[in-house]
Amino acid sequence: INRISGVGIFFVTSLGAIVQRNLKEGEQWIVDNGHLVAWTCSYALEKSAGGFFSGRHADEGLVCRFTGPGTVLIQTRNPESLSAWLAGQRPG
Numbered sequence: 001i002n003r004i005s006g007v008g009i010f011f012v013t014s015l016g017a018i019v020q021r022n023l024k025e026g027e028q029w030i031v032d033n034g035h036l037v038a039w040t041c042s043y044a045l046e047k048s049a050g051g052f053f054s055g056r057h058a059d060e061g062l063v064c065r066f067t068g069p070g071t072v073l074i075q076t077r078n079p080e081s082l083s084a085w086l087a088g089q090r091p092g
Helices: 079-089
Strands: 018-023 028-032 036-039 042-047 062-067 070-075
Touching (some): 018 028, 028 070, 036 062
Antiparallel strands (some): 042 062
């Protein structure tokens, strides 16, 4: 995680499109950690319903619960899912 602060414009990259969600005071949103790009609100890291050891990798099964006010930016593609899809597209 990189922390950015200051006044002005910042640029980010992502896999797929970036989706912005503005959370109102007390509003919560749960996001798979593989889709996170940036956020300005508080969050708590939690195990998803599948459990911590349900995935192939250590970070699978983790989600972030964001609480507003603030903004959350997510990417529409998950790096792990994209890698798996690309591997399936290779010939032979």
